[in-house]
Amino acid sequence: MSVFKIEGGISLKGEVHPQGAKNEALQILCAVLLTAEKVTISNIPDIIDVNKLIELLRSLKVKIEQLDKNTYTFQADALDLDYLESEDFRKDGKSLRGSIMIVGPLLARFGKGYIPKPGGDKIGRRRLDTHFEGFINLGATFRYNKEEYFYGVEAPDGLKGAYMLLDEASVTGTANIVMAAVLAEGETTIYNAACEPYLQQLCNMLNLMGAKIDGVGSNLLRIQGVKELKGCEHRLLPDMIEIGSWIGLAAMTKSEITIKNVAWDSLGIIPNAFRRLGIHIEKRNDDIFIPAHIDGYEIQSYIDGSILTLADAPWPGLTPDLLSVLLVVATQAKGEVLIHQKMFESRLFFVDKLIDMGAKIILCDPHRAIIIGHDFKSQLKATQMSSPDIRAGMSLLIAALSAKGTSVIQNIDQIDRGYENLDKRLQALGARIERSEN
Numbered sequence: 001m002s003v004f005k006i007e008g009g010i011s012l013k014g015e016v017h018p019q020g021a022k023n024e025a026l027q028i029l030c031a032v033l034l035t036a037e038k039v040t041i042s043n044i045p046d047i048i049d050v051n052k053l054i055e056l057l058r059s060l061k062v063k064i065e066q067l068d069k070n071t072y073t074f075q076a077d078a079l080d081l082d083y084l085e086s087e088d089f090r091k092d093g094k095s096l097r098g099s100i101m102i103v104g105p106l107l108a109r110f111g112k113g114y115i116p117k118p119g120g121d122k123i124g125r126r127r128l129d130t131h132f133e134g135f136i137n138l139g140a141t142f143r144y145n146k147e148e149y150f151y152g153v154e155a156p157d158g159l160k161g162a163y164m165l166l167d168e169a170s171v172t173g174t175a176n177i178v179m180a181a182v183l184a185e186g187e188t189t190i191y192n193a194a195c196e197p198y199l200q201q202l203c204n205m206l207n208l209m210g211a212k213i214d215g216v217g218s219n220l221l222r223i224q225g226v227k228e229l230k231g232c233e234h235r236l237l238p239d240m241i242e243i244g245s246w247i248g249l250a251a252m253t254k255s256e257i258t259i260k261n262v263a264w265d266s267l268g269i270i271p272n273a274f275r276r277l278g279i280h281i282e283k284r285n286d287d288i289f290i291p292a293h294i295d296g297y298e299i300q301s302y303i304d305g306s307i308l309t310l311a312d313a314p315w316p317g318l319t320p321d322l323l324s325v326l327l328v329v330a331t332q333a334k335g336e337v338l339i340h341q342k343m344f345e346s347r348l349f350f351v352d353k354l355i356d357m358g359a360k361i362i363l364c365d366p367h368r369a370i371i372i373g374h375d376f377k378s379q380l381k382a383t384q385m386s387s388p389d390i391r392a393g394m395s396l397l398i399a400a401l402s403a404k405g406t407s408v409i410q411n412i413d414q415i416d417r418g419y420e421n422l423d424k425r426l427q428a429l430g431a432r433i434e435r436s437e438n
């Protein structure tokens with residue numbers, strides 16, 4: 001198992017180029033299953049979760065060609081569907097969250113889709129009801145093997161469009177249902193659809209392939225089913241969670257960092273959430289410039305003087321994936337903030353590690369933590385820690401980079417799941433970070 005050894009307390013300087021978006025990649029890669037024609041995708045991040053999904057597609061006998069480091073072509077013209085019933089699939093399919101989104105395309109095109117309970121971050125209950133209720137609405141039959149945690153949907157006579165009001169605006173659930181509905185017969189209406197930029201990207205790509213989706217960007221999607229889709233070219237957006245992570249890292253290490261080509265219009269409320277913590281963010285064309293926060297940063301309170309809350313909500317609300325980063329950054333701010341993680345119930349437990357390092361945090365309950373910032377009057381202390389999930393891992397890394405002394409982070413596969421080549425990119429900015437085998 002690899003570890004990061006980090007000597008903290010050093011300010012960094014330079015430019016970073018965000019990787020392509022992990023969570024968009026997972027949707028878009030599954031969409032290649034919807035056509036027999038060639039699909040070219042660029043800006044694919046070289047990270048564990050995405051590479052696992054590419055391998056899974058390869059096992060399904062999708063023809064895959066890598067044109068350069070981040071560009072691939074995919075052609076799903078002669079799939080081996082027997083793989084879906086193999087032991088290998090039971091193992092491969094459960095190793096990441098994104099694999100769940102092969103079900104919609106396979107069901108729509110071949111009348112059957114199976115998946116073992118998918119993996120991903122262990123951050124609380126992560127039910128899949130929205131996905132399967134959607135498929136059932138489209139006419140599929142559903143079965144679940146409780147002993148093996150294996151899900152299956154079948155529709156040998158094809159899917160039929162339907163009206164549905166989703167029980168929650170699930171991101172991967174919406175993507176899955178949209179990918180099934182584009183090849184269903186007739187009209188599908190999805191209300192309470194998730195509408196984050198990656199879903200918009202998916203819908204735009206599907207429309208380019210010949211799908212008929214209206215309402216892209218809203219929570220009401222209308223889809224006219226078509227008989228088949230064709231190939232296309234698609235470029236992934238930069239990863240907004242990585243961009244937010246760089247903003248937080250820059251502020252907490254008092255570093256001057258320019259984040260290049262961020263696709264500002266797709267960042268929604270993210271820059272403002274960091275501004276609420278007092279971080280200065282300058283938009284320079286499509287770059288973000290973060291000056292070195294030599295004198296620290298001060299958390300804003302509300303107009304009436306009450307304590308700021310940063311809480312997650314479905315898009316266009318604040319993504320839950322950045323709350324851990326915002327939390328760690330607040331530990332050195334001037335002032336107090338309540339971090340309210342509404343969506344996931346086990347995502348804040350990593351604060352124990354920050355408390356060990358000297359951060360002032362009260363974990364009120366599994367969803368809420370109050371942070372009382374040090375205003376850089378006291379540095380966090382280096383320590384040994386293990387990364388429980390991708391974003392907690394990144395947050396602990398930020399804490400280690402700002403701490404006094406040398407920290408060790410174990411289990412960094414968790415970080416590699418979502419961040420490309422992080423140690424090398426940090427070294428290029430002047431960070432003292434080494435990867436080694438434990």
Ligand SMILES: CC(=O)N[C@H]1[C@@H](OP(=O)(O)OP(=O)(O)OC[C@H]2O[C@@H](n3ccc(=O)[nH]c3=O)[C@H](O)[C@@H]2O)O[C@H](CO)[C@@H](O)[C@@H]1O
Binds near residue numbers: 097168169172314344
């Ligand atoms: C591979 C991928 O794309 N993963 C992302 C995707 O996961 P994923 O699609 O699995 O997450 P969902 O959107 O389904 O749900 C996330 C959590 O929020 C809860 N929930 C969801 C919607 C809602 O209106 N109310 C509510 O409480 C769900 O019950 C669940 O506990 O979206 C999550 C929410 O942005 C992100 O954290 C994940 O990084």
Ligand SMILES: C=C(OP(=O)(O)O)C(=O)O
Binds near residue numbers: 096
């Ligand atoms: C929760 C995340 O990912 P996943 O859904 O793949 O576990 C994340 O990217 O922060």
